[in-house]
Amino acid sequence: MAPKTAKTAQKRGRPPKALKNAKTLKNDVPETDVLTSLYHDMLLIRRFEEKAGQLYGMGEIGGFCHLYIGQEAVVVGLQSVAEEGDSVVTSYRDHGHMLACGMEAAGVMAELTGREGGYSKGKGGSMHMFSREKNFYGGHGIVAAQVPIGAGLAFAHKYKGDGKVNMAYLGDGAVNQGQVYETFNMAALWDLPVIFVIENNQYGMGTSVNRAAAGLDLCDRGKGYGIPGMQVDGMDVLAVRAAGEIALEHCRSGKGPYILEMKTYRYRGHSMSDPAKYRTREEVDSMRKQHDPIDQLKEMLLREGVDEAALKELDKQVKQVVTGATDFALSSPLPHEDELYTDILVENA
Amino acid sequence: MAIEIKMPALSPTMTEGRLSRWLVKQGDEIKSGDLLAEIETDKATMEVEAVDEGVVTEILVAEGTDNIAVGSVIARLSGDDDTENNTADAAADNSDASSEAPAALQVAEAAPQAPAVPAAPVVAQIAEELDWDGPTKTMTVREALRDAMAEEMRDDERVFVMGEEVAEYQGAYKVTQGLLDEFSDKRVIDTPITEHGFAGLGVGAAFGELRPIIEFMTFNFSMQAIDHIINSAAKTLYMSGGQMGCPIVFRGPNGAASRVAAQHSQCYASWYAHCPGLKVVSPWSAADAKGLLKSAIRDPNPVIFLENEVMYGQSFEVPDHDDWTVPIGKAKVVREGTDVTITAFSIMVGRALEAAEALAQQGISAEVIDLRTIRPLDVETITASVRKTNHLVCTEEGFPFAGVSSEIAMQIMEHCFDYLDAPVERVTGKDVPMPYAENLEKLALPQVDEILQAVHKACYREGGR
Numbered sequence: 001m002a003p004k005t006a007k008t009a010q011k012r013g014r015p016p017k018a019l020k021n022a023k024t025l026k027n028d029v030p031e032t033d034v035l036t037s038l039y040h041d042m043l044l045i046r047r048f049e050e051k052a053g054q055l056y057g058m059g060e061i062g063g064f065c066h067l068y069i070g071q072e073a074v075v076v077g078l079q080s081v082a083e084e085g086d087s088v089v090t091s092y093r094d095h096g097h098m099l100a101c102g103m104e105a106a107g108v109m110a111e112l113t114g115r116e117g118g119y120s121k122g123k124g125g126s127m128h129m130f131s132r133e134k135n136f137y138g139g140h141g142i143v144a145a146q147v148p149i150g151a152g153l154a155f156a157h158k159y160k161g162d163g164k165v166n167m168a169y170l171g172d173g174a175v176n177q178g179q180v181y182e183t184f185n186m187a188a189l190w191d192l193p194v195i196f197v198i199e200n201n202q203y204g205m206g207t208s209v210n211r212a213a214a215g216l217d218l219c220d221r222g223k224g225y226g227i228p229g230m231q232v233d234g235m236d237v238l239a240v241r242a243a244g245e246i247a248l249e250h251c252r253s254g255k256g257p258y259i260l261e262m263k264t265y266r267y268r269g270h271s272m273s274d275p276a277k278y279r280t281r282e283e284v285d286s287m288r289k290q291h292d293p294i295d296q297l298k299e300m301l302l303r304e305g306v307d308e309a310a311l312k313e314l315d316k317q318v319k320q321v322v323t324g325a326t327d328f329a330l331s332s333p334l335p336h337e338d339e340l341y342t343d344i345l346v347e348n349a
Numbered sequence: 350m351a352i353e354i355k356m357p358a359l360s361p362t363m364t365e366g367r368l369s370r371w372l373v374k375q376g377d378e379i380k381s382g383d384l385l386a387e388i389e390t391d392k393a394t395m396e397v398e399a400v401d402e403g404v405v406t407e408i409l410v411a412e413g414t415d416n417i418a419v420g421s422v423i424a425r426l427s428g429d430d431d432t433e434n435n436t437a438d439a440a441a442d443n444s445d446a447s448s449e450a451p452a453a454l455q456v457a458e459a460a461p462q463a464p465a466v467p468a469a470p471v472v473a474q475i476a477e478e479l480d481w482d483g484p485t486k487t488m489t490v491r492e493a494l495r496d497a498m499a500e501e502m503r504d505d506e507r508v509f510v511m512g513e514e515v516a517e518y519q520g521a522y523k524v525t526q527g528l529l530d531e532f533s534d535k536r537v538i539d540t541p542i543t544e545h546g547f548a549g550l551g552v553g554a555a556f557g558e559l560r561p562i563i564e565f566m567t568f569n570f571s572m573q574a575i576d577h578i579i580n581s582a583a584k585t586l587y588m589s590g591g592q593m594g595c596p597i598v599f600r601g602p603n604g605a606a607s608r609v610a611a612q613h614s615q616c617y618a619s620w621y622a623h624c625p626g627l628k629v630v631s632p633w634s635a636a637d638a639k640g641l642l643k644s645a646i647r648d649p650n651p652v653i654f655l656e657n658e659v660m661y662g663q664s665f666e667v668p669d670h671d672d673w674t675v676p677i678g679k680a681k682v683v684r685e686g687t688d689v690t691i692t693a694f695s696i697m698v699g700r701a702l703e704a705a706e707a708l709a710q711q712g713i714s715a716e717v718i719d720l721r722t723i724r725p726l727d728v729e730t731i732t733a734s735v736r737k738t739n740h741l742v743c744t745e746e747g748f749p750f751a752g753v754s755s756e757i758a759m760q761i762m763e764h765c766f767d768y769l770d771a772p773v774e775r776v777t778g779k780d781v782p783m784p785y786a787e788n789l790e791k792l793a794l795p796q797v798d799e800i801l802q803a804v805h806k807a808c809y810r811e812g813g814r
């Protein structure tokens with residue numbers, strides 16, 4: 001690819017106020033049915049994750065299990081403005097992303113329980129699931145490995161000229177890995193259509209972001225490469241949507257990568273076996289009480305005149321989906337032992 | 350309907366715990382997310398949140414109770430109708446709920462069970478190699494590799510080459526010479542010095558249905574990227590339940606060059622061959638280099654293609670054929686013999702042939718096998734030879750411990766121990782980081798003389814160590 005000579009003056013990575021800009025750019029509240037579907041999608045993730053936590057407690061799910069509770073607005077908001085064919089890649093904290101990509105709750109839950117009916121036939125588990133059909137490319141257990149992979153998917157989008165964008169989700173801890181900067185450089189150098197979505201949930205395991213990350217706000221980590229960045233209230237699904245539209249439009253029009261720093265919060269421990277003693281219960285409670293993405297949207301829906309009974313009905317439907325997924329995940333058989341030696345190489349190619 | 354609250358498992362290894370404190374009491378109304386109790390596991394004290402909603406009707410285990418088994422009922426809630434589908438054992442109550450499962454994932458109701466007999470690994474079908482007696486062209490290994498890439502790029506739009514100095518500079522060792530001119534910078538791409546990044550990017554591009562050829566300037570630098578090679582490329586097919594493979598070639602010079610010392614002289618054959626999910630190829634001749642690289646590019650799996658800098662300039666006859674391929678997984682008998690089998694790959698094939706020539710002078714008939722592919726290893730060709738010669742000497746440039754030779758020796762014990770007239774011998778690189786000094790480097794690398802000694806020993810001849 002031709003070496004970059006002059007890059008158009010990039011917007012400076014913007015401080016949190018920029019979020020307000022993003023909002024005012026597209027300030028109109030979306031139609032009620034859009035709001036309702038955002039509510040539904042977030043609630044599905046919440047209930048799914050609660051159930052996963054419960055199944056873990058019952059010993060039906062083993063190993064590592066990283067719940068997404070609290071962060072629902074990020075993936076739901078962004079995927080709601082993505083286009084069919086845009087690809088997604090993320091870390092091990094991936095259940096919400098899979099549901100938001102349209103993967104079946106039953107297949108995801110059955111993978112969590114390690115059963116034949118799971119998306120990876122029970123061989124991948126919580127951290128490793130994929131769906132080519134839904135353009136979901138994992139589920140990666142190595143911190144930050146998904147970042148260059150996302151750029152590679154974007155490279156393929158550009159190469160094929162299909163007009164699609166990749167969303168590569170990473171954590172506030174992952175953002176310190178060297179390969180992230182190798183990727184930023186290449187993505188900017190080659191104008192790859194990739195959005196680096198930094199889900200800043202304030203902690204990488206037990207280390208708070210200010211104990212791990214030096215320097216500027218994370219949204220500014222692309223500055224040296226000329227990658228524009230924006231900080232977004234990741235607990236506000238509408239703010240996430242508005243920011244997503246800007247970033248997607250930037251990538252789709254050929255201007256290269258974009259960084260979205262989503263300020264968010266996870267309510268549960270890092271994984272199921274994390275007692276989360278590095279933060280106070282008050283901190284968690286205040287996030288929950290004052291910033292919960294689902295409660296906030298629910299209030300808005302009620303303000304917009306949606307009737308409470310309709311929301312209850314939706315709640316009921318979501319519970320049914322989760323119950324159905326759970327039944328499936330508990331009744332699907334264990335994978336056949338023959339599977340031990342399958343899928344190692346593509347055979348008879 | 351009553352909801353049972355059970356003692357939860359809070360870590361992968363927890364079987365029981367202590368209920369240190371109740372945070373609710375009888376009669377309390379509970380919402381999902383409320384704290385119920387503090388539970389002490391073997392590792393930590395954790396707070397347990399409610400999933401279900403309702404009123405606490407019974408507390409069955411007193412505060413301070415030890416050794417409560419995971420799964421035992423510790424409290425009961427009264428549920429209202431709304432919560433009935435959300436109980437822990439809703440699964441059992443709700444027989445038609447499985448209709449929620451997506452059709453594609455529907456599985457007949459069956460108790461989880463483990464079938465009795467684990468299968469053996471599937472033995473891959475290997476295509477037959479073309480027996481070529483047509484015209485040939487003399488060319489170097491370097492040209493053969495370049496031609497292989499150019500031909501595949503002409504044939505398949507999805508193939509691209511990426512690496513450090515592969516484009517403008519024409520390749521650090523000139524292997525990609527001329528490719529930029531023919532295929533443009535869309536398909537021949539210079540990267541920053543960013544191995545981990547571009548190896549991962551290559552994996553992503555392969556997931557995105559392209560056919561990347563990722564060049565490492567030398568394989569020593571692949572250690573920067575080994576996480577993506579093993580964790581991202583090799584394992585994804587398995588982890589995705591067969592949905593998503595990773596058709597990618599990682600190629601570049603491997604092993605010792607000359608006087609580049611410890612950090613730049615290492616053979617990675619056994620490193621990568623150790624890992625299921627990868628194919629590992631390491632050719633010697635130009636004809637094999639060309640044919641195997643073409644096969645590697647077409648292979649739907651990740652292939653590690655180990656070249657050798659010292660070999661790049663050596664010339665061989667290459668079939669004058671417009672689509673010369675050599676199947677991966679097939680060794681080649683490069684010299685027939687009856688008294689001893691010598692296995693080798695890459696640069697060691699030349700040394701093994703030299704040794705065979707010297708042995709012939711001494712009246713020992715050596716059969717030399719060029720492994721060509723390290724994984725999947727062509728055990729059949731090796732065992733057929735050992736059944737005939739009854740003696741085996743394995744050679745490689747890499748370290749001895751857990752090396753390719755160790756694996757061959759083991760395979761021979763498993764497959765034809767009874768045919769061996771003497772223990773297997775190996776000639777390998779020494780078990781030391783590569784020294785810089787010329788004399789020491791020579792000592793560190795396996796030499797023809799050592800092969801002769803090993804053969805003598807295996808055949809109980811004089812001069813054997």
Ligand SMILES: Cc1ncc(C[n+]2csc(CCOP(=O)(O)OP(=O)(O)O)c2C)c(N)n1
Binds near residue numbers: 093170175203
């Ligand atoms: C290369 C690597 N180092 C360490 C780990 C162990 N580990 C798993 S998650 C994690 C913290 C990551 O935090 P962050 O990126 O903020 O993501 P979050 O878990 O908050 O979603 C660590 C250290 C790993 N998986 N991979």
Ligand SMILES: [Mg+2]
Binds near residue numbers: 199201203204
């Ligand atoms: Mg984090």
